[in-house]
Amino acid sequence: MFPAFVGASLEYGNAWATRDEISFDDALLGGSIWVGIDTPLGPIYGAYGRTRDRDSAFYLVLGRIF
Structure with a gap:
């Protein structure tokens, strides 16, 4: 069996x-x-991400995350 991981994040910011x-x-x-x-x-x-404004996205990532 392969090692499994779970996690969560909370972000606050923008780009100017x-x-x-x-x-x-x-x-x-x-x-x-x-x-x-x-x-x-x-x-x-x-992964599944969502903003406070209810914008959301699903992600599938293969390989290392930088």
Whole structure:
């Protein structure tokens, strides 16, 4: 059996073009949950992420995450 992993994250931030634009009022809140297994071909992760505004996405990642 391959080793399995589970995790969760909570993020708060955004990306701005200049330092003067940085504001907590524009920041976004989001979170994700994920599961993964370590296989002989490398890790495989499945994840689900969602923002406070209810935007969401599913992810399937093969290989190492930077």
